[in-house]
Amino acid sequence: MSSDGAAEEVKSRLDIVEHISDYVQLKRSGANYKGLCPFHNEKTPSFMVHPAKQIFHCFGCNAGGDVFTFTMKHEGLSFPEALALLARRAGVELKPQSGYKKGERERLKAAVVEAMSFFQAELKRSKVAGEYINKRGLTPETVKEFSIGYVPQGWHNLLNHLKKKGFKEDVIIKAGLAVKGDRGPYDVFRARLIFPILDMHGEPVAFGGRVIDDGQPKYLNSPESTLFKKSDTLYALSHSREAMRKEGFAAVSEGYLDAIMCHQHGIVNVVAPLGTALTAGHLKKLLRHTEDIVLVFDGDSAGVAAARRSLNLIMDPVSYTHL
Ligand SMILES: [Zn+2]
Structure with missing residues (x-):
């Protein structure tokens, strides 16, 4: 066409x-x-x-x-x-235009999409990741719905895969999938369960990774990129926005696993920030879909502190209506 x-x-x-x-x-x-x-x-x-x-x-x-x-x-x-x-x-298919070069954004996005398929395939092959998924009580439907994946131990698993697929090193780095090291670039995510972070249209822009043993840090997000601004992105927003409008409110949980478990149990208007507290950018996104926001944070001191910071922000409309 x-x-x-x-x-x-x-x-x-x-x-x-x-x-x-x-x-x-x-x-x-x-x-x-x-x-x-x-x-x-x-x-x-x-x-x-x-x-x-x-x-x-x-x-x-x-x-x-x-x-x-x-x-x-x-x-x-x-x-x-x-x-x-x-x-x-x-859902309209475009013919590659002769003489049309892909923009940087599209190249980064293509790398992130390919990385997501790689992580999903790795999860299917990994016994230890499969056991962890079972232990956490995540059903196969949930794993599929949230495109959960895994990356095994190693410094170049994803990097080598993407290079084989024709992605250039600088694109892989700019997409937040690898970082530069003294001896060349290496994978950002190693030996982690992978949670793709989608934009509100359901397209992957970044990843969150959780260790499945006692490694540190427990959670790790992609570095920020042209595609991904952490303070602007809510986990599971694309999965939740319809329900938010229907239910008339949004629930905000503390982390991606909390949000996923809510969805698995049929509570589908739940999102999670990618740090501990809500930001003005998050609020602005949520307020497009609903005016009522319910915070569902843990009762421990970290959860209470995060809830308090988020509440202070909500009570101060100047901070998010003037973005
Ligand atoms: Zn105007």
Whole structure:
């Protein structure tokens, strides 16, 4: 499909209201939808989305356009990058364009996606990881739903795999999958259970790794990258956002395993921050989907301290409404 044809196909399959709702809390206003503009600071909504015309317009800053314009502006992407992103979401297959070079973001993303499949395959092969999964009570359905994986002991398991698949060393490092060492790059994750961290659309951007023995640190996240900002990312958000809207509230647990266990038991509006406390960035993301947030932290001193920090933040709307 030519890029023009593909763009039309993508537009016909995606609804702009649904798409923008991922980023902006929209309220119905007559035949249209209204919300706070993501492109300028405002307290009274002047950002309008028109479902009939499939366009948006802001009366405050004059930003406007279709679903492509929105995505390019909001994510800082070029048109081909926005097309690639939205085509994936719409399930439209793009023909590789001659003369079109993949953007850096796409190259990093491809490396992360390949790493996720590698980790999943390693989990299937590992007896010790399988035993740990059973011990924690994770069902095969849960392992599949959250794309849980494993990486065995060793410094170059993933690195060698990705290089064999044609990924360049600098891409692997920039994607947060390996770090530079004195004797060359080596894997970030070694001998860990791997929890892919997805963006809100369900695409992997980073990983969390948990040791399955007494090793330290117990939890390790990918370093930050073009794809992954820790203070902005909530674990299991893509799994939870529909339920949050339906239930009318979001629950925030302390870690990814807590969130996963809640989902396994049918409580599917639960997310987890990737450190100990909520940040202003997290709150802003949650508030797009719901206005009520319930904190479910451990009763130990670390949990209480994290809950207290998160509460202080919630009680201070200035910190997150002016982002
Ligand atoms: Zn605006």
